Amino acid sequence: MIKPxxxxxxxxxNVVAGTPGGVARAVKLLREGQVVGLPTETVYGLAGDGLNxxxxxxxxxxxxxxxxxxxxxxxxxxxxxFRLAACVPDAARELARRFWPGPLTLVLPKAGLVPDLATSGxxxxxxxxPIHPLAQAVLRAxxxxxxxxSANRFGQISPTDAPAVGAELGAAVPxxxxxxxxxxxxxxxxxxxxxxxxxxLRAGGVxxxxxxxxxxxxxxxxxVLDRPLAPGQxxxxxxxxxxxxxxxxxxxxxxxxxxxxxxxxxAPAPLxxxxxxxxxxxxxxxxxxxxxxxxxxxDDDPRVTELYAVPLPAHGLGLAINxxxxxxxxxx
Ligand code: TXA
Ligand code: MG
Numbered sequence: 001m002i003k004p005x006x007x008x009x010x011x012x013x014n015v016v017a018g019t020p021g022g023v024a025r026a027v028k029l030l031r032e033g034q035v036v037g038l039p040t041e042t043v044y045g046l047a048g049d050g051l052n053x054x055x056x057x058x059x060x061x062x063x064x065x066x067x068x069x070x071x072x073x074x075x076x077x078x079x080x081x082f083r084l085a086a087c088v089p090d091a092a093r094e095l096a097r098r099f100w101p102g103p104l105t106l107v108l109p110k111a112g113l114v115p116d117l118a119t120s121g122x123x124x125x126x127x128x129x130p131i132h133p134l135a136q137a138v139l140r141a142x143x144x145x146x147x148x149x150s151a152n153r154f155g156q157i158s159p160t161d162a163p164a165v166g167a168e169l170g171a172a173v174p175x176x177x178x179x180x181x182x183x184x185x186x187x188x189x190x191x192x193x194x195x196x197x198x199x200x201l202r203a204g205g206v207x208x209x210x211x212x213x214x215x216x217x218x219x220x221x222x223x224v225l226d227r228p229l230a231p232g233q234x235x236x237x238x239x240x241x242x243x244x245x246x247x248x249x250x251x252x253x254x255x256x257x258x259x260x261x262x263x264x265x266x267a268p269a270p271l272x273x274x275x276x277x278x279x280x281x282x283x284x285x286x287x288x289x290x291x292x293x294x295x296x297x298x299d300d301d302p303r304v305t306e307l308y309a310v311p312l313p314a315h316g317l318g319l320a321i322n323x324x325x326x327x328x329x330x331x332x
Contacts, residue, residue: 014176018180029175038148039180042205043182043292046173047138047146050146056117063152063154063169067117072147072188078097085108087108092193101130102131106128108124108193156239160181182289186288186292189202190204197217203323245329246325253310255270262278263275264277276294
């Protein structure tokens with residue numbers, strides 16, 4: 001099993017155990033319009049009442065997120081999610097049957113009751129039904145949609161355990177519900193079904209090949225810098241503080257002791273530096289679980305000044321990890 005590494009000195013005192021009592025405290029805060037850190041199967045979210053504009057504004061403020069980047073609304077089940085859509089195409093129902101609850105977000109035309117702040121004024125809304133038991137418990141007890149972006153400051157590394165949420169957001173969040181390490185490790189797949197053809201806005205926890213097996217070919221949105229096709233398509237994202245170099249192979253990595261290197265599989269690793277293997281057995285799911293955690297650990301490691309990574313095999317979750325590596329490494 002994969003054990004979470006807890007960086008010393010980064011334990012926030014607002015972390016509470018994911019017990020029924022912890023869930024009740026989280027729900028009480030949410031009802032007051034406050035925000036809480038919440039585990040999901042993908043990454044930890046910064047959750048607030050999705051129908052309360054004041055709570056939504058607080059999420060943007062704490063994350064330092066630009067208002068043009070809309071939020072995902074989380075619901076306990078598909079019926080509740082689809083009530084927030086103005087219309088639900090057959091493809092959405094089929095995908096919901098196959099992948100909800102789980103790491104898939106569907107973008108659909110929005111219903112009138114969804115606040116403009118949640119969608120950044122767009123005519124569409126992003127909907128997701130998470131499978132994590134603590135997310136489910138909070139959603140069911142709260143009984144309303146939860147807006148929950150990843151619980152990091154805008155553009156930074158997504159947190160996959162409670163201490164990482166504390167390190168990112170600290171005292172700005174009154175309560176972080178501790179659900180251990182996230183079992184998927186990267187964010188949900190975001191699929192736009194509001195147009196003529198399904199459009200992949202973000203590769204993520206459900207491999208796009210599995211979606212195509214249900215709805216046929218899916219178009220890919222390209223990351224652009226100045227005028228994002230979709231709001232979350234900014235090229236620079238998921239960024240460590242230290243420079244990250246994406247190289248073609250381990251032979252392109254300089255042999256230096258202050259290199260922090262992410263490798264994958266059984267290929268020989270560089271001789272020098274701090275080496276972290278995302279999955280020595282070549283398992284892309286294990287690599288996804290480890291990805292943000294290892295990136296954060298190398299970023300925090302005082303021995304390391306520069307980060308290096310080699311792209312993973314470009315299929316399944318490897319595509320989703322490569323997309324994140326590409327944006328984390330962008331120097332724009
Ligand atoms: O796995 C996840 O999805 C996590 C957990 C916490 O559920 N949440 C998450 O949220 O990753 P966030 O805010 O970090 O990413 C949401 C993405 C952004 O890229 C945003 O631009 C996109 O979804 N998005 C949200 N609403 C949209 C819309 N109406 N049209 C297009 N893209 C949208
Ligand atoms: Mg995010």
